[in-house]
Amino acid sequence: MSETHPETVTLVVRHQVRPHHAPRYETWLRRIITTASQCPGHLGVDVIRGWRPDVAQFTCVLRFTSLEQLQNWIRSEQRRQLVAEVVPLLCDGDQLEIAQGKDFWFVPEPVQTPPPRWKQSCITFLVILPLSLLMPLLWRPLFQLIPWLSNSLLSDALITLSIVLLVVYLFMPMATRAFAGWLRPHNR
Known part of the structure; x- marks a missing residue:
């Protein structure tokens, strides 16, 4: 609708959706948008x-x-029923803000500042050091069984690949969660 109204008001609703619930939230969002569009x-x-x-x-x-x-x-x-239905999917509940006028300018939520590099380095070191000591020991029996795998280049590639995959998919996410409070920039 291109017609402007002198008393136009804007409602800004902010929702932070819990991990893995975005698809359910999107379905709910379509329903509430349709319901709101029918309001006078x-x-x-x-x-x-x-x-x-x-x-x-x-x-x-x-x-x-x-x-x-x-x-x-x-x-x-x-609206009350629809919001009650979605609240379990939200981190911070239903956040509303009302602004008068036909135009509404807003600044998106600030992006979280990454942790200081020295803290990132400490966590990375704590994760990689034990793996770099352990992985050659774990691979050794296979290298002894299959001699051509013990070729220096091939064995180094297999050990490095193992470390990288474990770091990226298993240990760094766990370490990041475990040290989340310490990794925040305001904690020196």
Whole structure:
């Protein structure tokens, strides 16, 4: 709808969706958008998707012709039921912000600052050192059984590949979760 209204109000709804629940949230989002579009005074909705590690972020910008019609939507039983249904999928609940006027400018959530490099180096060292000592010992029986695998280049490649795969897919995610508090930039 291209027609502008002098009293246009904007509702900004921010949701942070728990890991692995984004598909269910998207299904719910389609339902609530359809329901909101049937409310008197509804002028349209925009959805902005963002991603952080382990969290999908959704910002929905809804426009209504008046504050009264917007508040009717916020207080409606339909919205209350739909929000109650989605709350278990959210990290921080249903976050609302109302702005007067036809234009609404907003700044997306700030991107999380990465941990200091020295902390990243410490965690990486703690993960890689034990693996670099252990993996040659674990591969040794196979190298003895199959002599052509013990070729220096081939054995080094197999050991390195094993370390890289274990670091990337298993041990670094575990170490990052275990040391999450210490890795935050504000903890020196």
